[in-house]
Amino acid sequence: DAGVIQSPRHEVTEMGQEVTLRCKPISGHNSLFWYRQTMMRGLELLIYFNNNVPIDDSGMPEDRFSAKMPNASFSTLKIQPSEPRDSAVYFCASSGDSDRDFGPGTRLTVL
Amino acid sequence: AQKVTQAQTEISVVEKEDVTLDCVYETRDTTYYLFWYKQPPSGELVFLIRRNSFDEQNEISGRYSWNFQKSTSSFNFTITASQVVDSAVYFCALSEGSKTGANSKLTFGKGITLSVRP
Numbered sequence: 676d677a678g679v680i681q682s683p684r685h686e687v688t689e690m691g692q693e694v695t696l697r698c699k700p701i702s703g704h705n706s707l708f709w710y711r712q713t714m715m716r717g718l719e720l721l722i723y724f725n726n727n728v729p730i731d732d733s734g735m736p737e738d739r740f741s742a743k744m745p746n747a748s749f750s751t752l753k754i755q756p757s758e759p760r761d762s763a764v765y766f767c768a769s770s771g772d773s774d775r776d777f778g779p780g781t782r783l784t785v786l
Numbered sequence: 787a788q789k790v791t792q793a794q795t796e797i798s799v800v801e802k803e804d805v806t807l808d809c810v811y812e813t814r815d816t817t818y819y820l821f822w823y824k825q826p827p828s829g830e831l832v833f834l835i836r837r838n839s840f841d842e843q844n845e846i847s848g849r850y851s852w853n854f855q856k857s858t859s860s861f862n863f864t865i866t867a868s869q870v871v872d873s874a875v876y877f878c879a880l881s882e883g884s885k886t887g888a889n890s891k892l893t894f895g896k897g898i899t900l901s902v903r904p
Contacts, residue, residue: 708891718877718894731891766831775821775892777831 679778681767687784693755696781699748700769704776709742709752710766712780718766724750757785788813790880792895799868800903807863807898809878815839820854820861821879821892831877837861868902875899 680699688694700707708723722732724744732742739758744750754761762785767778789812799805811820822834835845837854845852849866865872875897882890 717896720891720893723891764829768831774833774836776833777823779830782829 679767679769679776681765681778681781683781684779685782685784687786688757689786690758691756692785693753694757694761694783694785696752696765696767696783698750698752698767698769698778700750700767701771701776702748704769704771705747706770707744707750708768708770708775709750710768710777712764712766713762721752721765754783757783759785761785788815788818788880788882788893790878790893790895792878792898794898795896796899796901798901798903801870802867804864804866805868805900805902807865807876807878807900809861809863809895811859811861811878811880813880813882815882819881821881822852822861822863823877823879823894825875825877825897827874834863865900868900870902870904873900873902 679701682697686694706723706725709721710718711721712718719734721734722742723730727744727747739756740754742750742752752765762783764780764782766780768775791810794808797805818839820837824832824834835852842854842856851864853862861878877897878895879892881892
């Protein structure tokens with residue numbers, strides 16, 4: 676099993692640009708989570724899905740952030756327009772009936 | 787609301803010392819799950835342990851051990867005979883009650899940076 680796959684691993688963009696982060700969960704896992712990690716705020720849950728349905732998006736910072744899960748094997752987190760304060764590491768995690776598996780993260784830098 | 791407090795922010799020890807990382811949690815759920823994750827300098831989050839609220843038995847895995855005490859709402863982690871490779875940030879986390887704890891959201895503590903010097 677390849678584990679949770681995230682792409683890109685690193686992204687550098689300019690303020691105002693659209694950014695799309697991608698996640699492929701582990702096959703058979705029915706829950707998917709997006710987290711953001713910053714020095715100031717630590718690890719924060721942004722949104723999570725059960726069976727492709729968003730369950731809790733209360734952690735999404737503002738309307739510039741959106742997340743989709745069109746099928747059980749793919750999810751995206753989009754930031755439009757991006758701002759420097761969005762710079763962080765974004766983790767995707769998936770789970771089934773066992774423990775939570777995290778992807779390697781996407782390091783986003785917004786200049 | 788759920789909350790996880792890791793009061794220690796940074797700990798530095800010399801190799802072979804024992805070290806305990808503290809975790810205190812708050813929840814109104816009667817069923818909940820507690821986790822520890824390790825984040826080495828490479829940045830990935832490595833799962834270490836999950837414990838449910840009905841199982842207060844201490845757990846030992848090699849040099850690692852965990853002490854869960856509901857009476858004090860604590861889930862402390864001890865590394866025995868620490869090694870340089872143990873240097874990392876360690877996170878304690880809490881999830882809402884569910885069948886396994888796997889499908890509900892995790893609330894993380896701020897993390898403890900452990901440095902093990904040779």
